[in-house]
Amino acid sequence: DIVMTQTPLSSPVTLGQPASISCRSSQSLVHSDGNTYLSWVQQRPGQPPRLLIYKISNRFSGVPDRFSGSGAGTDFTLKISRVEAEDVGVYYCMQVTQFPLTFGGGTKVELK
Amino acid sequence: EVQLVESGGGLEQPGGSLRLSCAASGFTFSSYSMNWVRQAPGKGLEWVSYISSSSSTIYYADSVKGRFTISRDNAKNSLYLQMNSLRDEDTAVYYCARLRGDRTWDYWGQGTLVTVSS
Numbered sequence: 001d002i003v004m005t006q007t008p009l010s011s012p013v014t015l016g017q018p019a020s021i022s023c024r025s026s027q028s029l030v031h032s033d034g035n036t037y038l039s040w041v042q043q044r045p046g047q048p049p050r051l052l053i054y055k056i057s058n059r060f061s062g063v064p065d066r067f068s069g070s071g072a073g074t075d076f077t078l079k080i081s082r083v084e085a086e087d088v089g090v091y092y093c094m095q096v097t098q099f100p101l102t103f104g105g106g107t108k109v110e111l112k
Numbered sequence: 113e114v115q116l117v118e119s120g121g122g123l124e125q126p127g128g129s130l131r132l133s134c135a136a137s138g139f140t141f142s143s144y145s146m147n148w149v150r151q152a153p154g155k156g157l158e159w160v161s162y163i164s165s166s167s168s169t170i171y172y173a174d175s176v177k178g179r180f181t182i183s184r185d186n187a188k189n190s191l192y193l194q195m196n197s198l199r200d201e202d203t204a205v206y207y208c209a210r211l212r213g214d215r216t217w218d219y220w221g222q223g224t225l226v227t228v229s230s
Contacts, residue, residue, distance in 0.1 A: 037215045041157075047208055048223050049149075049157065054216040092157055096215040099171045101147070101159040 002026055002095050012112045017092065019080040020059070021107045023093035028073050030097070037096035040069055040078045043106075044089040052053035052091075114138040116208050121224030128198050128228075132223055134191035134208030136178035142166075145211040148193050150204035151223075160206070161193065176202075197229045201222045 003026040021040075026054045029036045040053040048064060049058045053069035066081040080087055088111060093104040118181040119177050122131040134146070148160040162171040170182055181194040193207050205223040 010186070016160070035214075039217060041217070043157075048220045049209075050220065051216065051218050054218075055214070060216075060218065090156075094217070096211075096217065099162065100164070102174050103157040106156045 001100055002029070002096045002098055003103050004093055004095060004102050004104035006019075006091075006093060006107050009105070010108045010110065011112050013080075014112050015083050015085065019087075019109055020070065021078045021085050021091055022079075023050060023071075023094075023104050025074045025076075025091065025095055029095050030073065036072065038069075038071070038076050039094050040090050041092050041094060042068075042087075043092065047089075050051045070093070080109070083111075085111070114173070116210065116219055116221035117165065118206060118208055118221045118224035120228045121166055121206065122148075123227045123229065124198050125230050126228055127197060129194070129196045130198065131191040132195065132206055132224060132226070134188045134193075134194075136191065136208075136210075139210075141184075141189040146184065146191045147209045147211055148182060149207045150202075150226075151207070153206040155204075158204075162211070163191070189218070195226070197214060199225075200228050202226060205227045 005023045010107045038056050041049040042052050043049045057069045070077050070081050088109050090106045092106050115137045117135045138227045145164045147162050163182045183192045205225050207223045209217045209219045210219045
């Protein structure tokens, strides 16, 4: 199984400041079709998960451009350029390259 | 508007059974693969099961293999999860999620809570 490791576990941030979350996979997420199926989801308190980024760097419909994804192979990053109050929640990376599908443990973004 | 609405959760004793449903609307259900994902109280996300659009391909997490069965009825726009031999550790909110052809989980339901306790 592919293990997804996120750091940090918690990220206290000041409104308007940037935030960055790292995600590392135990093996390459490059699929045999050449795509890398790494996504990021956001879960606000009391809400279901919501897709932010797919295939490393593609923002889903309606996602603000302050969210960006990057990386390749086994190392990936989600960045929030300027944190807003509505960004508070837990962020998960997830791989859809290979079954069983796996998630990172989550990173809690909270305000200082 | 894409909507996924789960139902069927509740309190069940260890060893018991429950059947979850996910009603889909706002899209051509028969064209999409679907998944069940769960989240234990205060914990992270755990993938449970996958079913292809035609039901020809099915996968399970090891933690539920042999106890849970995923199925779908494309005529009724519905996804199901039959959960047998329930254990305490199956206690979680269960979400259904849509999977696009490019392996993107683009929509999730609101979830249904399953509590396994004596």
